[in-house]
Amino acid sequence: MASIDESYDSHNFAMFLNTLTPKFYVALTGTSSLISGLILIFEWWYFKRYGTSFIEQMSLTHVAPWLGGDVVPDDQSAAGGSGSEADASSFVGSGNNALPAPALQECKVWRNPLNLLRGAEYNRYTWVTGRDPLTYYDMNLSAQDHQTYFTCDSDNSSSGKPGDKLMYSAWREVSQDVRIKTAHDALLQQPDCVTAQILLAEEEAITILDSEKLFKEALTYADQNYKKSSAYTHTPEYEAINRRDMNVLVYIRRRLGMCARKLGKAKEAAKIFKDLMKEHPSILNIHENYIDCLLELTNYGDCLSILTKYDDISLPKSATICYTSALLKSRQVADKFSPEVASKRGLNGSELQAVDAIHRAVEFNPHVPKYLLETKPLILPPEHILKRGDSEAIAYAFFHLRHWKRVEGALNLLHCTWEGTFRMIPYPLEKGHLFYPYPSCTETADRELLPSFHALSVYPKKELPFFIVFTAGLCTITAALAFLTHQYPQNMGAAASVFFSAIASPFSYLALKLEPLFPTCLLQFKMV
Incomplete structure (x- = not known):
């Protein structure tokens, strides 16, 4: 009885394989090659952009917890x-x-410590190449630095100067054009607004000479403000103002040294930096x-x-x-x-x-x-x-x-x-x-x-992730099978029949060995 059932199953499987035409194998291998190729392209793009495999990352993030593994921290x-x-x-x-x-x-x-000027250097690069050399993340960090160095709480209070109030918000603006316009408005309301001159020297001046000129003009007012605030440091409010004025003065002097260095005046620049190191060693x-x-x-x-x-x-x-x-x-x-x-x-x-x-x-x-x-x-x-x-x-x-x-x-x-x-x-x-x-x-x-x-x-x-190598091999093999099936349909069809028959043989043999272990009624079922 068992041999009859085995013969019947083998006959049905052989009939099924014989009904598969070469076009089916071409479509199967071609579709597999296309899908694996798309996966390969996406995996390669993700690896070049983020430095890791997307499949591997998803497996570690979502599958590993189910299997009891540890999730790799980001x-x-x-x-x-x-x-x-x-x-x-x-x-x-x-x-x-x-x-x-x-x-x-x-x-x-x-x-x-040697960052370039946005207007005279970074913007000129953008005008020539059409590419932005600074990222949003980098510029956002600079905006935070400027707010820390050039502003204090009293600027936005009722006792603050009108120009300083405008600059308090200008450093938070995302648009460079808005920042420049706000700086000009601040100078109209307060001609000695040092931080407005700093912003224009940094972002509007299109040459190093223009920036140096603006920084030199700002230096006079910055020195006066620092001396004035140093005389009233007995209250917390004036301590914050004095600290802000000192930051502004040091920043301007440092920028003047960097401008001198860029203009070929290395001796002058060296003297400025040496004096700054002596006066403010914590810079x-x-x-x-x-x-x-x-x-x-x-x-x-x-x-x-x-x-x-x-x-x-x-x-x-x-x-x-x-x-x-x-x-x-x-x-x-x-x-x-x-x-x-x-x-x-x-x-x-x-x-x-x-x-x-x-x-x-x-x-x-x-x-x-x-x-x-x-x-x-x-x-x-x-x-x-x-x-x-x-x-x-x-x-x-x-x-x-x-x-x-x-x-x-x-x-x-x-x-x-x-x-x-x-x-x-x-x-x-x-x-x-x-x-x-x-x-x-x-x-x-x-x-x-x-x-x-x-x-x-x-x-x-980094070595290429396993899934990129795997999808590359899968794409290559399936593409080669699709090409061979298209060129030699009869031979590849026969080879596919032999391959699937070989794959099915162990399962048929296993079923034959397991049949005596179970009641006959459990294994005798046929599709009508």
């Missing part, structure tokens, strides 16, 4: 806002005993502006003294500190360095120090060498940067590439040695050598800071 929760104070433990480790830094401090966004990252001026003047001795002061284990690091230290040490040996000679006799003491400094700098920010060696195109730096991220690398290389080119052989030494850093840190996300492990959230934060037309530098380089 990196965006670690990308904090703009920070004005540093936590040294976030960036400095101790050799092989380095421990993971707190996730909250990994991706703090910092204001770029955030003012030493980076000073280092840039000293390198432009080739005053390497003073530059080394600045590095000695700020390149301390208790202070937060930056790409400027690490790579300038590497440049100064490379300068001593780069002009005579030869990789062929060094491979035969080994590195001497000075060369070893230079190479170690390069490895240290690359470990801190591995994105910089590609820009210094010009293997990756530079873009305008953003107004905010992420330390150890691609945004910081762009900001550093944009201003310091000329300094590396000026030192003969420095780029050649960097080219020969920088990739050796990665042999010391095979698992950079888990354990560092001289610094804490590389933060895993930099990619997410940098995507928010940098424009979409920039190809983001990702470290460590």
Whole structure:
């Protein structure tokens, strides 16, 4: 009885396969190839845009909880806002005993100490290329900074000056045209409104000279306001006004130094930054502006003294500190360095120090060498940067590439040695050598800071997700089957029949073996 039933089932299955024409197989494989191809395209786009697989992310988010797995936390929760104070433990480790830094401090966004002028530089780039170099997230952080630096609660009170009242709301405006118009209205009502002059110098002036002229006019009023408010700091209200006036005065002087640097007056700029460092040592990252001026003047001795002061284990690091230290040490040996000679006799003491400094700098920010060696195109730096991220690398290389080119052989030494850093840190996300492990959230934060037309530098380089490889293989195989079925319908039809028969054989054999274990009445059912 069992053999008769098995024969009957096999006969029906064979008849079903014989009724399938080659057109069915072409349609089946073609449809499968089309669907898998669409999935592949979407997966690839999602991976390039967000750095992860959509299917994998959905599986971890929605399927893993049902299976009892842990949900991977979103990196965006670690990308904090703009920070004005540093936590040294976030960036400095101790050799092989380095421990993971707190996730909250990994991706703090910092204001770029050498940020460009919007009107004279960023807007000119937009006019020429038609592309916006700043993201909404970056500009929103700048708006928050401006509100913190240039306003206080008394500006919006009944005792506030009319121009300051208008500027209190101007810094919150999204539209640049509205901000500029409000600044002009503020100057009409209050000719000595310093913050209005700052906004016009930043956003309306179309040349560096125009910006410098406006900043110099604002400096006179800013100095007067600061001296006046300093005499009445005995009340909380005047303390806030005095703090605001000091921020405005320091900002204007710093911007004048940056304008002088851009106009080729490096000595004048260096003097401004040096005076600011003496008078206001707490100013955030003012030493980076000073280092840039000293390198432009080739005053390497003073530059080394600045590095000695700020390149301390208790202070937060930056790409400027690490790579300038590497440049100064490379300068001593780069002009005579030869990789062929060094491979035969080994590195001497000075060369070893230079190479170690390069490895240290690359470990801190591995994105910089590609820009210094010009293997990756530079873009305008953003107004905010992420330390150890691609945004910081762009900001550093944009201003310091000329300094590396000026030192003969420095780029050649960097080219020969920088990739050796990665042999010391095979698992950079888990354990560092001289610094804490590389933060895993930099990619997410940098995507928010940098424009979409920039190809983001990702470290460590991610492998393609499994689902992209799987859908690519599925699409290729089904497309090949569709083509072969269309070209050789009879042969592929016979092959499909043999394939499906082979697939069905184990199940028929299993049913045959299980039949004696069950009552006959349970297995004897047929479709009429």
